[in-house]
Amino acid sequence: MARIGVFVCHCGENIARTVDCAAVAGSVADHPSVVCSVDYKYMCSDPGQNLVKDAITEHGLDGVVVAACSPHMHLKTFRRAASNAGLNAYLVEMANIREQCAWIHPRTPETTVKATDLVRAMVEKVKQNVPLEPIRIPVTPTALVIGGGIAGIQAALDIAEAGRDVIIVEKEPSLGGHMSQLSETFPTLDCSQCILTPRMVDAYQHPRIKLYTYSEVEKLEGYIGNFEVTIRKKGRSVDIDTCTGCGACMEVCPSKKALDEFDMGLRTRTAVYTPFPQAVPNKPVIDREHCLHYKAEARAIARGKPVKAVCQKCAKACAADAISFDGGDELIKEKVGAVVVATGFQLYSVAKDQPEPYLEGYGEYGYGADPDIVDGLQFERLASASGPTGGKILCPSNGQAPKTIVFIQCTGSRDPAKGIEYCSGVCCMYTAKHAMLYQHSVHGGRAVVFYMDIRATGKGYDAFTRRAAEESGAEYVRGRVSAIYRADGKLVVKGVDTLGGEPMTVQADMVVLATAIRPQPGIKELAQKLSISYDQHGFLNEAHPKLRPVETNTAGIFLAGCSQAPRDIPDSVAMASATAAKVLALFSRSEMEREPQVAKVDQATCSGCFHCERACAYGAVEHLEVKDRRGNVLRVVAQINPGVCQGCGTCAANCPSKSIELDGFTDAQVFASIQALSL
Amino acid sequence: MRFGYYPGCSLHATAREFSESLLTLVKALDVQLDEVEDWACCGASSAHATNHLLGVALPARTLAIAEGQGLDNIVAPCAACYGRLAGAAHEIEGDAALKGQVAEILKRPLGTPPEIINVVGFLQSLLPEIQPRVVKPLDGLKVACYYGCLLLRPHKVTRFDDREQPESMEQVCAAVGATPVAWNKRIECCGAGFSLSRTGSVIRMGREILDDARAAGAEAVVVGCPMCHSNLDMRQPAMNRGQAGAGALPVLYITELVGLAMGLDPKAMGLQRHYVSTQPLLDRLSTAVAVAEGEVS
Numbered sequence: 001m002a003r004i005g006v007f008v009c010h011c012g013e014n015i016a017r018t019v020d021c022a023a024v025a026g027s028v029a030d031h032p033s034v035v036c037s038v039d040y041k042y043m044c045s046d047p048g049q050n051l052v053k054d055a056i057t058e059h060g061l062d063g064v065v066v067a068a069c070s071p072h073m074h075l076k077t078f079r080r081a082a083s084n085a086g087l088n089a090y091l092v093e094m095a096n097i098r099e100q101c102a103w104i105h106p107r108t109p110e111t112t113v114k115a116t117d118l119v120r121a122m123v124e125k126v127k128q129n130v131p132l133e134p135i136r137i138p139v140t141p142t143a144l145v146i147g148g149g150i151a152g153i154q155a156a157l158d159i160a161e162a163g164r165d166v167i168i169v170e171k172e173p174s175l176g177g178h179m180s181q182l183s184e185t186f187p188t189l190d191c192s193q194c195i196l197t198p199r200m201v202d203a204y205q206h207p208r209i210k211l212y213t214y215s216e217v218e219k220l221e222g223y224i225g226n227f228e229v230t231i232r233k234k235g236r237s238v239d240i241d242t243c244t245g246c247g248a249c250m251e252v253c254p255s256k257k258a259l260d261e262f263d264m265g266l267r268t269r270t271a272v273y274t275p276f277p278q279a280v281p282n283k284p285v286i287d288r289e290h291c292l293h294y295k296a297e298a299r300a301i302a303r304g305k306p307v308k309a310v311c312q313k314c315a316k317a318c319a320a321d322a323i324s325f326d327g328g329d330e331l332i333k334e335k336v337g338a339v340v341v342a343t344g345f346q347l348y349s350v351a352k353d354q355p356e357p358y359l360e361g362y363g364e365y366g367y368g369a370d371p372d373i374v375d376g377l378q379f380e381r382l383a384s385a386s387g388p389t390g391g392k393i394l395c396p397s398n399g400q401a402p403k404t405i406v407f408i409q410c411t412g413s414r415d416p417a418k419g420i421e422y423c424s425g426v427c428c429m430y431t432a433k434h435a436m437l438y439q440h441s442v443h444g445g446r447a448v449v450f451y452m453d454i455r456a457t458g459k460g461y462d463a464f465t466r467r468a469a470e471e472s473g474a475e476y477v478r479g480r481v482s483a484i485y486r487a488d489g490k491l492v493v494k495g496v497d498t499l500g501g502e503p504m505t506v507q508a509d510m511v512v513l514a515t516a517i518r519p520q521p522g523i524k525e526l527a528q529k530l531s532i533s534y535d536q537h538g539f540l541n542e543a544h545p546k547l548r549p550v551e552t553n554t555a556g557i558f559l560a561g562c563s564q565a566p567r568d569i570p571d572s573v574a575m576a577s578a579t580a581a582k583v584l585a586l587f588s589r590s591e592m593e594r595e596p597q598v599a600k601v602d603q604a605t606c607s608g609c610f611h612c613e614r615a616c617a618y619g620a621v622e623h624l625e626v627k628d629r630r631g632n633v634l635r636v637v638a639q640i641n642p643g644v645c646q647g648c649g650t651c652a653a654n655c656p657s658k659s660i661e662l663d664g665f666t667d668a669q670v671f672a673s674i675q676a677l678s679l
Numbered sequence: 680m681r682f683g684y685y686p687g688c689s690l691h692a693t694a695r696e697f698s699e700s701l702l703t704l705v706k707a708l709d710v711q712l713d714e715v716e717d718w719a720c721c722g723a724s725s726a727h728a729t730n731h732l733l734g735v736a737l738p739a740r741t742l743a744i745a746e747g748q749g750l751d752n753i754v755a756p757c758a759a760c761y762g763r764l765a766g767a768a769h770e771i772e773g774d775a776a777l778k779g780q781v782a783e784i785l786k787r788p789l790g791t792p793p794e795i796i797n798v799v800g801f802l803q804s805l806l807p808e809i810q811p812r813v814v815k816p817l818d819g820l821k822v823a824c825y826y827g828c829l830l831l832r833p834h835k836v837t838r839f840d841d842r843e844q845p846e847s848m849e850q851v852c853a854a855v856g857a858t859p860v861a862w863n864k865r866i867e868c869c870g871a872g873f874s875l876s877r878t879g880s881v882i883r884m885g886r887e888i889l890d891d892a893r894a895a896g897a898e899a900v901v902v903g904c905p906m907c908h909s910n911l912d913m914r915q916p917a918m919n920r921g922q923a924g925a926g927a928l929p930v931l932y933i934t935e936l937v938g939l940a941m942g943l944d945p946k947a948m949g950l951q952r953h954y955v956s957t958q959p960l961l962d963r964l965s966t967a968v969a970v971a972e973g974e975v976s
């Protein structure tokens with residue numbers, strides 16, 4: 001005979017206002033399996049928990065039902081209390097009489113009847129409960145960081161400094177990300193490279209950090225604590241170890257027409273190149289799309305002709321003999337316990353042609369058609385001392401300083417008609433910075449900023465935008481721009497001043513578009529490889545927008561920086577450190593405990609149809625070969641990996657032969673609860 | 680080939696040459712136009728400025744008749760008619776309650792509305808027929824393709840071309856041997872229906888358009904809308920007044936331009952009806968053709 005205790009919580013007035021808690025406790029007291037039934041003002045408080053513990057000892061309880069709030073809130077609390085009193089934690093259940101009863105009904109006798117019914121249902125469930133033990137999984141204490149921008153570098157350094165190994169995978173030839181392209185940073189106007197490059201070097205030289213540049217994640221298998229990642233190391237054609245970084249190869253390379261990605265296409269580079277002088281590692285790579293040898297090779301293969309060596313001047317010029325044209329991509333496997341996704345952003349390219357049908361672009365602004373209409377990152381390069389103009393702000397078309405410059409904020413952001421409704425968060429600030437840098441560079445020049453609102457909510461941010469408008473002399477015009485075209489050598493910017501209520505035309509020499517932040521191209525494919533979710537724009541989804549902002553719904557995978565949403569540098573760094581804390585907590589023990597409420601397959605009845613495999617969002621279903629004594633495969637059945645299973649129950653609901661049960665939510669438990677309700 | 684056809688009021692009145700050039704052209708191309716029976720005015724712009732429901736119901740009546748006639752599509756050469764017909768179809772399709780209300784008012788069933796085709800899309804689809812019949816290629820005549828507002832906007836209604844950087848008129852003009860110029864005012868408003876009520880604004884707006892076309896080197900402006908045509912053609916003397924170097928700039932319907940390239944009779948196409956004389960342009964083209972054929976040495 002079961003011996004079950006029922007504990008009804010008032011939750012202050014939250015439950016007691018509408019439910020007669022004493023009556024609930026009283027009416028289940030006569031249930032044949034209930035040996036003790038009490039109500040109390042705050043069951044989750046210390047005295048409340050003691051009530052539960054004492055009753056377990058005193059009445060020798062073999063099951064506990066706490067009628068209170070949602071199990072999301074306090075199930076762990078009461079399970080811990082029961083466990084301390086010697087009762088298996090999984091013999092404790094909660095009846096949710098707050099969210100599912102007290103909060104949503106008026107104070108009537110029926111509400112109390114419903115609360116009683118919910119408690120009875122849980123009593124019947126607990127009678128079917130069996131003791132469960134937490135699953136213990138070994139943990140590989142190495143972290144994989146995808147993306148070597150400021151977020152990835154910060155996460156890697158924090159984890160490595162705490163004594164754990166880190167692997168950084170960066171798809172570009174150098175660490176640094178977009179931050180390395182910036183000129184100065186808001187709100188202090190300190191030089192971006194000056195604060196970033198020491199971090200890049202720290203990460204490169206750290207004994208616990210292994211760096212794969214010019215590499216991408218090919219595949220991720222396994223589960224929290226036990227991932228295996230396959231990394232595609234793209235053919236670099238330059239041996240990093242023997243290369244001295246002297247640069248002789250770049251001097252002789254005759255292919256000079258590739259657009260320089262680091263300078264946002266404002267100048268060209270050679271086919272063998274290092275992205276920028278402070279690159280880490282400071283070793284070149286051969287861009288096979290533009291290299292004369294590789295182009296000739298591709299042509300020869302396409303025509304079925306033998307491949308001959310073409311050009312290869314770089315190899316001849318290399319004193320260290322570090323260049324080889326033979327190697328291709330390399331696939332490397334590494335074992336890791338946690339993954340940090342810090343893949344960063346791209347700017348919404350607002351030229352006429354768009355990658356996605358829902359993005360409209362801004363044909364009316366002429367970006368891409370006129371060289372003096374640039375985006376925010378291009379302006380950063382023009383303002384940067386390491387940029388194509390050596391830090392002088394000059395029009396790309398004629399090399400003259402722009403006497404009038406127009407900045408257009410929210411180009412793409414907050415404009416659902418053009419496909420993006422969100423605020424990119426950083427543009428108000430960087431436009432204010434651009435206006436200041438312009439005033440510092442071109443004395444007496446006129447800067448006009450078209451804006452919708454000024455959103456400057458960070459520390460010192462509002463003072464910064466005010467400085468741009470009030471001290472640097474930028475003209476802030478609240479309004480949008482309808483069209484930009486060239487007439488008589490000037491860019492004619494047609495807009496409206498909505499505060500003055502007048503149309504406004506500015507004859508400008510240069511226009512800077514503060515284009516929206518979008519996630520990196522390829523983010524959706526990466527998310528699919530990692531089994532994590534993303535929103536309609538491709539930003540990766542956090543597990544909870546407030547309480548779990550750096551975790552994903554897949555255990556062991558964390559988010560930092562712009563992969564999750566548009567962020568500035570301080571936020572990206574803070575987020576990266578938060579992921580490091582999460583990763584280090586996971587690595588703090590050699591084994592981790594997981595909830596045992598996972599699915600189990602009855603291999604005797606499983607027909608091997610693998611409906612469950614298709615239904616499982618987490619990739620937890622494996623194939624198990626059932627063999628006879630001689631080792632012949634008799635049939636293949638499903639098996640659930642308890643390390644990966646999240647206990648959602650979708651497989652159990654989908655199984656046509658009813659061969660899957662979810663521990664803690666077996667059919668017997670669920671049916672018993674339902675029957676109690678229908679009484 | 681057969682298409683449904685909705686001439687609209689303008690083509691019977693101020694834009695007779697649009698109608699004449701279109702009908703001459705389709706005859707030469709062996710294309711049959713089946714006119715919607717008992718069609719009514721599309722309502723532009725007075726109906727939808729007066730009452731939204733009237734603005735939808737009036738074109739919906741035409742759509743319902745066309746549907747009953749078994750027409751899959753309707754060519755609406757006037758850009759304003761095109762906008763009203765396509766707009767009504769779009770609204771009705773997106774709003775079941777409105778559709779019911781309009782059907783009740785019209786006392787006619789409303790099914791799937793026919794596809795509404797504007798004159799540029801119509802010519803684009805006929806390019807395979809047109810090109811073999813081009814006998815007098817336009818000798819690189821520099822033309823400024825002027826879209827105005829209604830061929831392209833609102834984009835969710837028209838779904839035609841790129842609303843900010845369109846290419847369709849240029850495509851048609853280039854296919855018949857003209858050279859479209861790159862200019863800035865292609866999609867600006869001409870002032871349209873304010874021609875009578877705010878003539879001063881229309882003259883100012885038109886002047887900016889013509890100035891920009893001239894600055895780009897255009898020898899003619901090509902349009903696909905009777906409103907644009909009447910504003911830029913009829914009001915042009917006022918627009919040019921006091922402008923140094925502002926020579927008369929002929930304004931041609933795109934149908935006229937294509938017809939000229941096909942060697943159709945200018946008079947049959949109504950080119951003599953323009954306020955800004957088209958004669959100098961016709962002379963230039965016939966000389967060019969003569970030179971090409973070696974008749975003049």
